[in-house]
Amino acid sequence: MVKRFRGLGFDEIDALLDDAEHEHRLAGLLLLNEAARRDPATTAERYLAAVRRGRVNNWDLVxxxxxxxxxxWLYDRDRSVLDELAASPVLWERRVAVIATYAFLKRGDxxxxxxxAERLLGDREDLIHKAVGWMLRxxxxxxxxEALLGFLDVHAARMPRTMLSYATEHLAPEVRAAYRAMR
Incomplete structure (x- = not known):
């Protein structure tokens, strides 16, 4: 479906993002991902607006x-917007901040x-624990x-169980057990 409507304009995509149906918002987000190839700055702007309007409001959408x-888009730009999102009282905005960093990880950063991850150690939401643990992994x-192990050496004792479990999932069983014993 995304291929068929790939050329849809931003106003039409915004209409999908504002739809009450979850699947329509997902389609709008997938179209926005495609639009990022043509116009990454406008895409990021429209995406942030949708996030702040509460339209990106489920883990799969994020x-x-x-x-x-x-x-x-943020990779070689000022990333302070992620700090703002991470400080938000809105769960989905905090999750966007963490999951957006996957783009940096793919580039070795x-x-x-x-x-x-350090900032969100005290977050109370399980969906944030999962997101942070996943990105740490x-x-x-x-x-x-080494960066992961260094982070775990310092923070494993304070990490929520789910976050630690996700972060250590690909480590050797004895290493995983040692970090879990720190809790």
């Missing part, structure tokens, strides 16, 4: 869009992921196992 509609796999 995960399918944040790295592509926002993260790719774990710095923002690690900084946001990806940082270890894609960028630097």
């Amino acid at each position: 995960d399918a869009s944040a790295p592509y509609a926002l993260g790719d 774990a710095s923002t992921t690690l900084a946001l 990806e940082a270890g796999a894609r960028v630097s196992r």
Whole structure:
């Protein structure tokens, strides 16, 4: 479907993003991902507006869009918007901040992921624990196992169980057990 409507304009995509139907918003986000190839700055602007309007309001919507509609554009730019999102009282905005960093991890940069992970250690939401743990695991796999282990050495004792479990998923069982014993 996305291929068929790939040339849809931003106003039409916004209409999909504002639709009450979850699947329509997902289609709009996938179209926004495609639009990022043509006009990444406008795409990021429209994406952030949709996030702030509460239209990107489920884990699958965030995960399918944040790295592509926002993260790719932010890679070589000021990333302070991610700090703003991470400080939001809105769960989905915090998740967007973390998941957008996947775009940086694919390029070998774990710095923002690690900084946001540290900032969100005390978050109470399980969906944030999962997102942070997932991005930490990806940082270890894609960028630097040593960076992941260094983060865990410092923070494992304070990490929520789910976050720690996700972050250590690809480590050897004895290493995983040692970090879990720190809790």
